[in-house]
Amino acid sequence: MAGNNPNAKLMNLTLKVWRQRNMNTPGQLVTYPVKNISPDMSFLEMLDVVNEELLIKGEDPIAFDHDCREGICGMCSLFINGRAHGPERGTTTCQLHMRSFKDNDTITIEPWRAAAFPVYKDLIVDRSAFDRIQQAGGYVSVNTGGVPDANEIPIPKTIADKAFDAATCIGCGACVAACKNASAMLFVSAKVSQLAMLPQGKVERKTRVENMVAQMDIEGFGACSNTGACAAECPVGISLENIAIMNREYISAKATSENVA
Amino acid sequence: MILDSKIPEGPLAEKWDKHKFNVKLVNPANKRKYDIIVVGTGLAGASAAATFGELGYNVKAFCYQDSPRRAHSIAAQGGINAAKNYQNDGDSIFRLFYDTIKGGDYRAREANVYRLAQVSVNIIDQCVAQGVPFAREYGGLLANRSFGGAQVSRTFYARGQTGQQLLLGAYSALNRQIAYGKVKMYPRTEMLDLVMVDGKARGIVTRNLITGKVESHSAHAVVLATGGYGNVFFLSTNAMGSNTTAAWRAHRRGALFANPCYTQIHPTCIPVSGSHQSKLTLMSESLRNDGRVWVPKTIELAKKLQTGEIKASDIAEADRDYYLERKYPAFGNLVPRDVASRNAKLVCDEGRGVGSSGLAVYLDFADAIKRDGLSAISAKYGNLFDMYAKITDENPYESPMRIYPAVHYTMGGLWVDYNLMTNLPGLYATGECNFSDHGANRLGASALMQGLADGYFVIPYTIGNYLAEMPATKVSTDHPAFKEAEQNVMAITNKLLSINGTRTVDDFHKALGQIMWDYCGMARNAEGLKFAKQEIKKLRAEFWRDVKVIGVNEELNMTLEKAHRVADFLELGELMVDDALNRNESCGGHFREESQTPENEALRDDENYAYVAAWQYAGEGQEPILHKEELKFENVKLTQRSYK
Amino acid sequence: MNWFTKTFSSTIGRKIVMSITGLFLCSFLVVHLLGNLTLFRNDGGEAFNLYSHFMAHNGIIRTMEIVLLLGFLFHIYDAIVLNRRNSSARPINYAENHPEQNTGTWASRNMGLLGTVILVFLIIHLWNFFVPARFGGLDPVVIEDVEYENLYVRVVQSFQVWWYVLIYVLGMIALAYHLIHGFQSAFQSLGLTHKKYTPFIQIFGFAFSVLVCLGFAIIPIYFFFSQQ
The missing domain is CATH 1.20.58.100 (Fumarate reductase/succinate dehydrogenase flavoprotein-like, C-terminal domain)
Structure with a gap:
């Protein structure tokens, strides 16, 4: 009962899914044949169907992260057929639909792979490294209350728009997953450049970039090779320019800050 | 049980200021001796946890997601209301208050709503100071738009991602306190019970979603900011994980649940496409500014559409029923959410729905494209059209969108008094989790406002009043x-x-x-x-x-x-x-x-139902006990809503 | 560690070193190529031998040689450190991976491989030309009554061998790809991007890479075919 396409042909697929019981147990790819998949299903709804079948059989369902299913919360992940969030550009896995696949396709599904993102179970990874990087400085130090009127500081529209473009990062980790070095530069730079552009963020710009980059390195992410894979796979189109801005911020902070530690 | 809303005496406009003066304060040096648990890290939870940390309390914050940044507040598209009157178009705190009370069909507390309108202006200041990139005019000042049929432009927005930007602002404030060690964050942790000690809420029991470990956490007060319960319908625009468990388990421990039947059904969602459907996706309400809603005039034509025999473009203008424009000439397609939703259901129930399921109506942009040009429409709604195309594989520039109402927000929730405290001492509820501010219907762009008002500007004051009166001694989790x-x-x-x-x-x-x-x-x-x-x-x-x-x-x-x-x-x-x-x-x-x-419009019964229905859990298999809190309206006149 | 070493051992710091040394090595390529162009003067190698003698004995050049060596060493050392860090950042690889589908050029993903090819080429190249020129082992040649090392003859002889020419051509292809990515990438790593200038840098970098490497590659090909 497809909604918009009553004659849509149902598909049969072969899934190869990474199954791993927990962090301390090695995992492997397991093959599952899947039948009668509607092209109108989202990718995650297809996995829901698989999981319901597994459950009925008494088998452990495939664990995967997901929440809003509208492409904004950043919780869903999945490396699908060799691509972060699957084959479509500018799309999270939850917004990927099965019409992007063909009947009898084999689909390989793996978790994000990075030392900083250890696998909890199956396709679920621990992305708390991202939170720790944000905690290192991804904020403006203002307490609640005692702030000036919102219109006190005019901000040129072009700057506000650019800052917004950087601020749309959903923190999904596709940039790390797609990068050959598992580098988090795009993620970190999105916040650094957003706040470096805005007058509110300029006050702490030096300590912010120093601390966030230091934390990024502690977490064990790789370095940037400027391949551009991160920006290409970013579901919200965070630009590579942010990385350049962060590099610039970093150099100028290191050269001029009074932090000698 | 007598429900005491604890609304301060005095004129409406002075209640909150007077109350702020009258509440007891916790000595700054003593604040570090008090622990507060915050469950949920959406707008209401993250803002409260961060602010408690700034004030000096020790905070433990919990969320079921892998990071506090993922709470479903993030999905709010439209914007956030504030009575700033930056546009000089006659807005004021009183007007925002009045619109909210009226929009809620006179089933909300005047004092709470007025306070909400008052602090709305502080929210915008706060968020801008945090670096939230709101939309701006070329002159560099903040832009506003009119939203959800409001007569003034008081909605602040960040493209179609206002919720995301506000949440990331609150998340950044929370992160700062986590870095300072004032907030301890527990992601992937779900609250499964409330712990009452000597009649006071003193902690929670949680399950670690990774290890399964069941743990107790003790504190001096517990704040629930766990959102709404729209997922009771299985299909809703809520996130897959949104749930009522924390609030419900508190209810089972004695917290009253108020107005649970008040559910907001949003008129413009993408229709269900099959039994595999796992959730519904909202299309911003702003689409109704330019789109025209219609179905075929006859069931016969609708049947042909449903089977795919004909397309929307095959239906002549004379055979189309623009039913909202026909029934509500004054507001047309911009009638409030509940009216728009109900009318969509009516025409579908008549058998005039479209799409293969017959459970959809058209939202047509052909006239708008003809009038303003394709590029103008694309500039306004491009991202929404793209999202629609991605999900449905149909091009809304060429054929009309199919939309259908979906559960979106729940106005009901845990009963709270003016201090946002439930009837259980020490247990608070904020944001969508409580029932307090939206009455029977929430206005567009008001959910974000309420979440942040509660978290940044209300509960940080009111919780001190409670803590100041209790000793700082801790309860052991061995209790x-x-x-x-x-x-x-x-x-x-x-x-x-x-x-x-x-x-x-x-x-x-x-x-x-x-x-x-x-x-x-x-x-x-x-x-x-x-x-x-x-x-x-x-x-x-x-x-x-x-x-x-x-x-x-x-x-x-x-x-x-x-x-x-x-x-x-x-x-x-x-x-x-x-x-x-x-x-x-x-x-x-x-x-x-x-x-x-x-005329089939909603008819209120103020005589008999101008009250908050607060339900008490009476035990498994027992009928719940109803408590009524009468609503007094001293500043607004109750009128029947009309959008004709 | 003090702030200085900390800065240059951070991932960004190391990329800064890679960029600065890389651009410096690019400037060396220009000088080297300009000198090599003397090979094309039809004077039996006189200009070239004078030039190579100057390069081998001039004090400033000798000092720059050390700087150049350091440039290479830092470039290679940081490349190795970064490479190790990058591979340990992904201890388990994907069973199926299609990076070619997300725009990044092949070169950008294989700078290490290209760099290694260039290094092997460099060792062969130095062994054959630089070591004898610098430490002796070349036949003498007399120009205007002064005796010089005849590097020119070594060049001519070397490029008679087809596989030797092939090594050079392959080495230059590797270098071209390395530079096509590396040149513009250095500006990105240094944060030197701008809406107005970045497109120019990218076009210039591409042209630079192709022309310089073509210039170098033509030499062995020219000698191979002209001496047949």
Whole structure:
């Protein structure tokens, strides 16, 4: 009962899914044949169907992260057929639909792979490294209350728009997953450049970039090779320019800050 | 039980200021001796946790997601209201207050709503200071738009991602406190019970969603900011994980649940495409500014559309029924959400719906494109059109969008007084989790406002009043009350794991959702509600007999997580039906077919129902006990809403 | 560690070193190529031998040689450190991976491989030309009564061998790809991007890479075919 396409042909697929019981147990790819998949299903709804079948059989369902299913919360992940969030550009896995696949396709599904993102179970990874990087400085130090009127500081529209473009990062980790070095530069730079552009963020710009980059390195992410894979796979189109801005911020902070530690 | 709303004396406009002066303060040096638990890290939770940390309290914050940044506040598109009057178009605190009370169909507390309008202006200042990139004009000042049919432009926005930007602002404030060590964050942790010690809320029991470990956390106060319960319908615009469990378990411990039947059904969502559907996607309400809603005039034509025999473009202008424009000439396509939703249901029930399921109406941009040009429409709605195309594989520039209403927000929630404290001392509820500010219907762009108002500007004051009066001594988690709660959680878990039946949790959830949607959805009547009550009872009994939950507690077990949540939805669903049955009037999102005007519009009964229905849990299998809080209106005149 | 070493051992710091040394090595390529162009003067190698003698004995050049060596060493050392860090950042690889589908050029993903090819080429190249020129082992040649090392003859002889020419051509292809990515990438790593100038840098970098490497590659090909 497809909604918009009553004659849509149902598909049969072969899934190869990474199954791993927990962090301390090695995992492997397991093959599952899947039948009668509607092209109108989202990718995650297809996995829901698989999981319901597994459950009925008494088998452990495939664990995967997901929440809003509208492409904004950043919780869903999945490396699908060799691509972060699957084959479509500018799309999270939850917004990927099965019409992007063909009947009898084999689909390989793996978790994000990075030392900083250890696998909890199956396709679920621990992305708390991202939170720790944000905690290192991804904020403006203002307490609640005692702030000036919102219109006190005019901000040129072009700057506000650019800052917004950087601020749309959903923190999904596709940039790390797609990068050959598992580098988090795009993620970190999105916040650094957003706040470096805005007058509110300029006050702490030096300590912010120093601390966030230091934390990024502690977490064990790789370095940037400027391949551009991160920006290409970013579901919200965070630009590579942010990385350049962060590099610039970093150099100028290191050269001029009074932090000698 | 007497419900004391603790609304301060005095003129409306002075209540909050006077109250702020009268509340007791905790000495700055003593604040570090008090611990506060915050459950949920959306706008209401993250903002509260961050602000408590800034004030000096020790905070433990919990969320079920892998990061506090993922809470479903992030999905709010439209914007946030604030009575800034930057546009000089006649807005004021009183007007925002008035619009909110009226929009809520006179079922909200005047004092709470006025305070909400008052602090709305501070929210914008706060967010801008945090670096939230709101939309701006070329002159560099903040831009506003009119939203949801409001007569003034008071909505601040960040493209179609206002919720995201506000949440990331609150998340950044929270991160700062985590870095300072004032907030300890527990992601992937779900609250499964509330712990009461000597009549006061003193902690919670949680389950670590990775290891399954059941743990107790003790504090001096507990704040629930766990969002709404729209997922009781299975299909809603809520996130997959949104649930009522924390609020419901508190309800089982004695917290009253107020107005559970007030559900907001959003008119512009992408229709269900099949039985595999896992959730519904909202299309911003702003689309109704330019799109025209229609269905075919006859059932015959609709049938042909449903079978795919003809396309929308094959239907002549004369055969189209622009029913909103026809029935409501003054507001047309911009009638409030509840009116738009109900009318979509009406035409579909008549058999004039479109799409293969017949459960959709058209939202047509052909005239707007003809009038303003393709590029103008694309500039305004491009991202929404793209999203629609991605999901449906149809091009909305060429053929009209298909839309249908979907559950979006729940106005009901835990009963709280003016201080946002529930009837249980020390237990607070903020944001969508409480019932307080939206009455029977929430206005567009007001959810974000309420979440942040509660978290940044209300509860940080009111909680001090409570803590100042209690000693700083801590309760050990070895206290029998904690042990009892842990055992309670383990007992439910073990029960769920031991049934090993034949039906999956999702299967039960879908069945419950269908009952709720059919009988407690956009239109309700006594007969249907009574039937639904029996059906839910039956379904619940079957759930506890036949549900299939596999695996063990001591691992990442998604099925077990869901089973806990659905078990609670199965109880909440019945309470919603009870409340809907009790409220024999139509108001806001609650439409009782027995109570309508001759023109089929919602008819309120102020004589008998101008009260908050607060329900007390009476034990398993027992009928809940209703407590009424009368609503007094001293500053607004109650009128029947009309959009003709 | 003090702030200085900390800065240059951070991932960004190391990329800064890679960029600065890389651009410096690019400037060396220009000088080297300009000198090599003397090979094309039809004077029996006189200009070239004078030039190579100057390069081998001039004090400033000798100092720059050390700087150049350091440039290479830092470039290679940081490349190795970064490479190790990058591979340990992904201890388990994907079973199926299609980076070619997300725009990044092949070169950008294989700078290490290209760099290694260039290094092997460099060792062969130095062994054959630089070592004898610098430490002796070349035949003498007399120009205007002064005796010089005849590097020119070594060049001519070397490029008679087809496989030797092939090594050079392959080495230059590797270098071209390395530079096509590396040149513009250095500006990105240094944060030197701008809406107005970045497109120019990218076009210039491409042209630079192709022309310089073509210039170098033509020499062995020219000698191979002209001496047949």
